[in-house]
Amino acid sequence: xxxxxxxxxxxxxxxxxxxxxxxxxxxxxxxxxxxxxxxxxxxxxxxxxxxxxxxxxxxxxxxxxxxxxxxxxxxxxxxxxxxxxxxxxxxxxxxxxxxxxxxxxxxxxxxxxxxxxxxxxxxxxxxxxxxxxxxxxxxxxxxxxxxxxxxxxxxxxxxxxxxxxxxxxxxxxxxxxxxxxxxxxxxxxxxxxxxxxxxxxxxxxxxxxxxxxxxxxxxxxxxxxxxxxxxxxxxxxxxxxxxxxxxxxxxxxxxxxxxxxxxxxxxxxxxxxxxxxxxxxxxxxxxxxxxxxxxxxxxxxxxxxxxxxxxxxxxxxxxxxx
Amino acid sequence: xxxxxxxxxxxxxxxxxxxxxxxxxxxxxxxxxxxxxxxxxxxxxxxxxxxxxxxxxxxxxxxxxxxxxxxxxxxxxxxxxxxxxxxxxxxxxxxxxxxxxxxxxxxxxxxxxxxxxxxxxxxxxxxxxxxxxxxxxxxxxxxxxxxxxxxxxxxxxxxxxxxxxxxxxxxxxxxxxxxxxxxxxxxxxxxxxxxxxxxxxxxxxxxxxxxxxxxxxxxxxxxxxxxxxxxxxxxxxxxxxxxxxxxxxxxxxxxxxxxxxxxxxxxxxxxxxxxxxxxxxxxxxxxxxxxxxxxxxxxxxxxxxxxxxxxxxxxxxxxxxxxxxxxxxxxxxxxxxxxxxxxxxxxxxxxxxxxxxxxxxxxxxxxxxxxxxxxxxxxxxxxxxxxxxxxxxxxxxxxxxxxxxxxxxxxxxxxxxxxxxxxxxxxxxxxxxxxxxxxxxxxx
Numbered sequence: 001x002x003x004x005x006x007x008x009x010x011x012x013x014x015x016x017x018x019x020x021x022x023x024x025x026x027x028x029x030x031x032x033x034x035x036x037x038x039x040x041x042x043x044x045x046x047x048x049x050x051x052x053x054x055x056x057x058x059x060x061x062x063x064x065x066x067x068x069x070x071x072x073x074x075x076x077x078x079x080x081x082x083x084x085x086x087x088x089x090x091x092x093x094x095x096x097x098x099x100x101x102x103x104x105x106x107x108x109x110x111x112x113x114x115x116x117x118x119x120x121x122x123x124x125x126x127x128x129x130x131x132x133x134x135x136x137x138x139x140x141x142x143x144x145x146x147x148x149x150x151x152x153x154x155x156x157x158x159x160x161x162x163x164x165x166x167x168x169x170x171x172x173x174x175x176x177x178x179x180x181x182x183x184x185x186x187x188x189x190x191x192x193x194x195x196x197x198x199x200x201x202x203x204x205x206x207x208x209x210x211x212x213x214x215x216x217x218x219x220x221x222x223x224x225x226x227x228x229x230x231x232x233x234x235x236x237x238x239x240x241x242x243x244x245x246x247x248x249x250x251x252x253x254x255x256x257x258x259x260x261x262x263x264x265x266x267x268x269x270x271x272x273x274x275x276x277x278x279x280x281x282x283x284x285x286x287x288x289x290x291x292x293x294x295x296x297x298x299x300x301x302x303x304x305x306x307x308x309x310x311x312x313x314x315x316x317x318x319x320x321x322x
Numbered sequence: 323x324x325x326x327x328x329x330x331x332x333x334x335x336x337x338x339x340x341x342x343x344x345x346x347x348x349x350x351x352x353x354x355x356x357x358x359x360x361x362x363x364x365x366x367x368x369x370x371x372x373x374x375x376x377x378x379x380x381x382x383x384x385x386x387x388x389x390x391x392x393x394x395x396x397x398x399x400x401x402x403x404x405x406x407x408x409x410x411x412x413x414x415x416x417x418x419x420x421x422x423x424x425x426x427x428x429x430x431x432x433x434x435x436x437x438x439x440x441x442x443x444x445x446x447x448x449x450x451x452x453x454x455x456x457x458x459x460x461x462x463x464x465x466x467x468x469x470x471x472x473x474x475x476x477x478x479x480x481x482x483x484x485x486x487x488x489x490x491x492x493x494x495x496x497x498x499x500x501x502x503x504x505x506x507x508x509x510x511x512x513x514x515x516x517x518x519x520x521x522x523x524x525x526x527x528x529x530x531x532x533x534x535x536x537x538x539x540x541x542x543x544x545x546x547x548x549x550x551x552x553x554x555x556x557x558x559x560x561x562x563x564x565x566x567x568x569x570x571x572x573x574x575x576x577x578x579x580x581x582x583x584x585x586x587x588x589x590x591x592x593x594x595x596x597x598x599x600x601x602x603x604x605x606x607x608x609x610x611x612x613x614x615x616x617x618x619x620x621x622x623x624x625x626x627x628x629x630x631x632x633x634x635x636x637x638x639x640x641x642x643x644x645x646x647x648x649x650x651x652x653x654x655x656x657x658x659x660x661x662x663x664x665x666x667x668x669x670x671x672x673x674x675x676x677x678x679x680x681x682x683x684x685x686x687x688x689x690x691x692x693x694x695x696x697x698x699x700x701x702x703x704x705x706x707x708x709x710x711x712x713x714x715x716x717x718x719x720x721x722x723x724x725x726x727x728x729x730x731x732x733x734x735x736x737x738x739x740x741x742x743x744x745x746x747x748x749x750x751x752x753x754x755x756x757x758x759x760x761x762x763x764x765x766x
Binding site for chain 1: 622623624625661663664665666667668669670671674675676677680681683684685689690691692693694695696697698699700704705706707708709710711712713714715721724726728730731732733748751752755756759760
């Protein structure tokens with residue numbers, strides 16, 4: 001037996017459903033068996049695995065896996081080992097719902113990754129002052145929203161009505177992220193997720209007045225919903241990305257893309273739906289007044305004649321739709 | 323106001339679909355003919371009672387039925403009378419509008435006082451004055467004679483027709499002159515013109531046609547189309563049915579001509595204005611525009627309102643779902659002593675979301691609205707204006723418009739206005755809208 005095929009230079013890794021190593025075994029014999037029965041070298045507690053499912057043979061020039069006539073087979077990637085196949089280092093085999101990986105002891109491991117949650121650009125979210133600021137900002141945004149919608153002075157009843165559900169929602173949201181966080185690491189980071197959630201809540205509630213101020217001040221009337229949509233997607237993407245950074249250690253670019261995609265879907269799909277239905281008949285016009293105190297206005301208007309002349313475009317549009 | 327049409331048969335069986343172009347009920351009988359005709363005892367002893375008028379001219383009045391071909395039943399009923407030629411029948415446009423709007427679906431039939439029946443074909447319409455001219459397929463009667471000018475107020479008239487499909491009826495009432503300040507001229511008749519009598523004649527004692535029943539349903543207050551418009555309709559009619567395309571073009575041309583007259587009358591002379599707070603705004607722009615005002619303090623919203631609203635008194639009926647030819651506008655001067663500016667303007671914004679002046683029309687008759695919005699520099703004040711327009715699908719060159727504007731001058735005092743125009747040409751929309759926006763001023 002030459003050095004290359006010495007079983008002692010191999011290791012077998014039994015993976016969990018998340019793909020992480022659950023169990024590591026150094027190979028010390030030329031023949032290993034895998035199955036649900038206790039007399040196997042590697043016992044797989046998996047209802048979809050046969051009592052004696054497969055064997056691994058470290059023999060001659062190759063490592064070979066052989067199916068012992070199992071019900072569900074032995075799979076390498078999308079290919080079935082029928083009755084046997086050759087394995088190389090790093091290759092994964094699937095038996096039932098179990099995954100086992102062959103690894104050479106000499107195989108390289110990837111370099112250590114920087115812990116972005118502890119020391120990276122998002123570590124500031126762990127500071128108590130951020131949580132305090134986030135909660136304060138969220139409460140102020142909610143109170144401002146309530147105040148704008150009312151014409152009376154605010155009272156305790158109005159505040160309870162306005163604040164109770166959003167704050168409960170916020171706790172639930174942070175709790176779910178913390179639960180997910182705990183599943184993937186030894187910490188829940190509840191206060192971090194609460195801080196992210198409250199900043200996001202404040203951002204979403206402030207996006208509307210901010211978009212309205214911009215659209216009104218510069219007479220971008222038709223852009224209001226577009227500006228609002230962009231602000232909402234930006235706020236939600238950042239929040240989801242931050243949550244994901246603490247919860248999962250996937251690739252940063254993938255997380256950013258996922259956060260953006262979910263946010264765009266969340267806020268964009270109603271807008272898209274309205275846009276797709278824009279030709280549905282409505283007996284009365286849709287008026288979107290968008291009014292703020294005169295001092296917010298930053299640009300001059302058109303002359304009456306120019307405004308009326310510009311309506312020629314409307315004429316073309318409605319005549320085309322006859 | 324209710325037009326005098328009816329959608330149901332006397333037996334109570336409803337046979338009119340809501341979407342049916344309606345047909346009017348009326349009966350047409352009446353007519354009068356006048357003059358000297360052999361039926362009347364003699365001109366000198368012209369009929370001086372309902373009994374004589376009825377006896378002499380009942381055969382000139384027919385019931386007009388709009389029939390739904392698919393159902394084979396009455397979709398609407400009205401009245402009509404012989405005029406111009408011995409096979410011509412005049413009725414209201416709104417009685418037979420189904421023939422214009424959905425000619426494949428409807429046909430018109432008449433039933434004469436002797437029970438004879440037949441088909442009516444459409445020769446011409448006058449949508450502005452709600453008249454239609456039809457030709458019978460067989461029955462011939464001597465036409466009624468049109469009265470020359472209007473009788474003195476207080477003269478007795480007799481209106482005939484088929485109210486509620488219950489048979490030829492004569493109604494006595496008095497003539498009260500033209501309805502003051504209306505754009506689409508009508509005569510005021512104090513008699514009960516009821517549903518089904520639309521299109522029937524109103525005759526004087528000598529049997530001459532003074533007007534055509536068109537609107538009623540109030541307490542003895544009814545309206546007639548003046549006979550001279552019948553004269554114009556008869557003069558312009560051809561011998562044979564012109565077909566749908568010609569009728570549609572006729573309708574569009576009549577509406578365009580009418581609305582240019584309307585806009586010219588509105589914009590001629592000095593523009594009337596009304597004062598609300600420190601603002602002045604367009605007032606009663608013409609004698610046919612009727613304005614109302616009021617004020618209110620709303621403790622709940624902490625806003626004070628002064629209202630001023632104007633509208634033309636009448637509209638032109640085109641179809642069940644579409645009236646046109648109207649001008650309506652409302653101003654509100656809104657102020658608050660206690661509300662902060664941000665909240666004050668939020669209230670104004672919320673109040674502006676829904677149109678308060680509704681325009682009629684459905685998917686079959688008009689397109690969707692298209693809107694533009696922005697700051698406009700008025701003569702002495704900036705305004706935030708939203709302007710929406712839509713086109714009529716079948717009538718080329720006609721549009722509806724809806725405009726809202728809010729003054730951008732003072733923190734907690736503002737003028738908000740709404741304007742709804744229906745059945746305008748594009749040029750008239752431009753002229754009217756420009757003049758309207760120029761009509762706002764801030765004069766503290």
